[in-house]
Amino acid sequence: MIVVAGGGAFGTALAVSLAANGPVGLWMRSPEAAEMAGRIRENTKRLPGVALPENIAVSADIDTVFEAETVLLALPAQQLRSFLEQFGERLSGKTLVACAKGIDVETMAGPVTLLERMVPDATSAMLTGPSFAADIARGLPTALTIACRDDEAGVRLQHALTTPSLRFYRTTDTRGAELGGALKNVVAIASGACIGKGYGDSARAALMTRGFAEMQRLAAFFEAEPQTLMGLSGFGDLTLTCTSELSRNYRFGLAWGRHEDFDKSLTVEGVHTALAVARLAEKEQIDMPITRLVADVVNGVLDVDDALQQLLSRPLKEE
Numbered sequence: 166m167i168v169v170a171g172g173g174a175f176g177t178a179l180a181v182s183l184a185a186n187g188p189v190g191l192w193m194r195s196p197e198a199a200e201m202a203g204r205i206r207e208n209t210k211r212l213p214g215v216a217l218p219e220n221i222a223v224s225a226d227i228d229t230v231f232e233a234e235t236v237l238l239a240l241p242a243q244q245l246r247s248f249l250e251q252f253g254e255r256l257s258g259k260t261l262v263a264c265a266k267g268i269d270v271e272t273m274a275g276p277v278t279l280l281e282r283m284v285p286d287a288t289s290a291m292l293t294g295p296s297f298a299a300d301i302a303r304g305l306p307t308a309l310t311i312a313c314r315d316d317e318a319g320v321r322l323q324h325a326l327t328t329p330s331l332r333f334y335r336t337t338d339t340r341g342a343e344l345g346g347a348l349k350n351v352v353a354i355a356s357g358a359c360i361g362k363g364y365g366d367s368a369r370a371a372l373m374t375r376g377f378a379e380m381q382r383l384a385a386f387f388e389a390e391p392q393t394l395m396g397l398s399g400f401g402d403l404t405l406t407c408t409s410e411l412s413r414n415y416r417f418g419l420a421w422g423r424h425e426d427f428d429k430s431l432t433v434e435g436v437h438t439a440l441a442v443a444r445l446a447e448k449e450q451i452d453m454p455i456t457r458l459v460a461d462v463v464n465g466v467l468d469v470d471d472a473l474q475q476l477l478s479r480p481l482k483e484e
């Protein structure tokens with residue numbers, strides 16, 4: 166059986182979609198949240214308004230995760246390492262699919278790299294691509310990417326995870342998939358700030374394009390395949406996240422641009438990824454001005470208005 170570990174918006178939505186194929190487990194850290202979701206058949210905190218099919222077994226018992234052959238790890242990127250430190254040994258031999266989009270600030274590793282380092286005996290993969298939990302949970306058509314270095318395992322996962330509304334493409338370029346998924350969140354924050362500040366759609370299109378150039382430069386440094394960045398996990402997700410108010414990263418940026426507060430309980434992956442990638446880019450001398458400015462605003466070194474002004478007044482150069 167497939168078990169989804171992590172009962173946030175995304176984990177719950179994936180469980181709802183997978184339930185169309187058969188029984189699925191949903192492990193939540195909080196016993197109270199699991200008890201309530203199991204009883205009222207709804208995750209009212211993270212995915213309100215979506216009924217949980219009866220064949221989703223909700224539990225806070227970690228043994229349900231250890232008993233599964235395939236585990237989808239739907240935790241935020243900054244939580245994955247501590248989860249693996251705690252439970253990694255019990256996950257060896259399994260097929261593990263990270264569903265997080267981000268770079269771990271401590272180790273600068275993406276989700277698949279963390280899995281490979283911390284559970285070397287597992288088959289490690291990543292689920293990524295343009296997809297909002299709310300859309301998946303409503304059964305709207307969604308195309309995703311499964312990234313797995315072991316292509317046979319990738320094919321198996323592709324088939325096991327496809328549902329009537331989720332369509333999976335596949336790649337063996339886990340590095341490219343990690344980078345695309347993580348960096349698009351940083352560019353989405355900048356895009357939100359640009360719109361929030363009132364700079365308009367043309368400026369946003371410029372920002373997205375220059376952000377994509379940064380993504381490609383970092384991917385080239387890590388020898389990721391250029392075409393991975395052109396696909397769902399890169400360009401596809403960049404487009405979605407930089408243009409939709411369903412995105413938390415984009416809404417976070419909007420609030421920055423408007424000088425409004427933002428709900429701190431929401432997961433905004435791009436904040437942490439900007440810090441990790443800006444440090445890495447500085448160390449390796451990779452030109453990533455958008456990421457640098459987002460990190461500077463996060464660190465309180467720059468005001469968001471000054472950061473946007475700096476972006477607009479960069480030296481003239483070739484495209």
Ligand SMILES: NC(=O)c1ccc[n+]([C@@H]2O[C@H](COP(=O)([O-])OP(=O)(O)OC[C@H]3O[C@@H](n4cnc5c(N)ncnc54)[C@H](O)[C@@H]3O)[C@@H](O)[C@H]2O)c1
Pocket residue numbers: 170171172173174175176193194211239240241242244247248264265266267296297298299431432434
């Ligand atoms: N929500 C979406 O639309 C969406 C879509 C695609 C990808 N993702 C990715 O999925 C990941 C999770 O996002 P989300 O939207 O589900 O976030 P969320 O904030 O809705 O939920 C995160 C969940 O993780 C749980 N959690 C945190 N630390 C944990 C730990 N150590 N052990 C167990 N559980 C823990 C929390 O209790 C919470 O239920 C992110 O990396 C995000 O980028 C989200």
Ligand SMILES: O=P(O)(O)OC[C@H](O)CO
Pocket residue numbers: 266294295296297350353402405406411412413414415432433434
């Ligand atoms: O809400 P966000 O900004 O975390 O985006 C969710 C997904 O990653 C979009 O593909």
